[in-house]
Amino acid sequence: MARPTARPVLNAAKEIGDQVTTWRKLLGLTAEQVAERAGISRETLRRIEHGDPGVNFAAVLSVSRGLGLLDRIVTATDPYETDLGRARADQALPQRVRRSG
Template sequence: MKRNPVRVTRAAGDIGAQLSAWRRMQSLTAVQVAERANISRDTLRRLEHGDPGVSWGTVLAVARALGALDRVVDALDPFQTDLGRARAAAALPKRVRQ
């Protein structure tokens, strides 16, 4: 079985803990969030405990159930970074021919 890099494992733990904090701040039970995300309680537990084997779709479904999906999408938007904005200006065409 292939092992994940340490940084990936650490990031999975951080994301799981953050989603757990979102859930607790909203006074939602794990059962409520699991039902809203259409996953099992055990899968939510694995995610919240940092299992990097939980699917990307599950992470997004839980983020949606917690009202945090837009924050996840925004966090990965390259145009929200200085580098992304600089590269976009250089890479995008100055005008579009019709």
């Protein structure tokens, strides 16, 4: 039996869906145009815009690409774009070994 989706995940999915809708409208695109650009059905786009957390991850990324947001999402999740990520990466990554010759 599947576990219920956590409330913070549901809230985030709803907020992202609202933001996708807003971006689509700001860009002057119809739902049909975005769905076509993303290579998904209008129904799948509707589910994304309504915050359905069960939508395929590739579909969400495809819509993001169709709206010109994909690079921003990739950057937003890059640990090297944060102070913590850069600091921890310096600690966690193995140092290069120099050979004397």
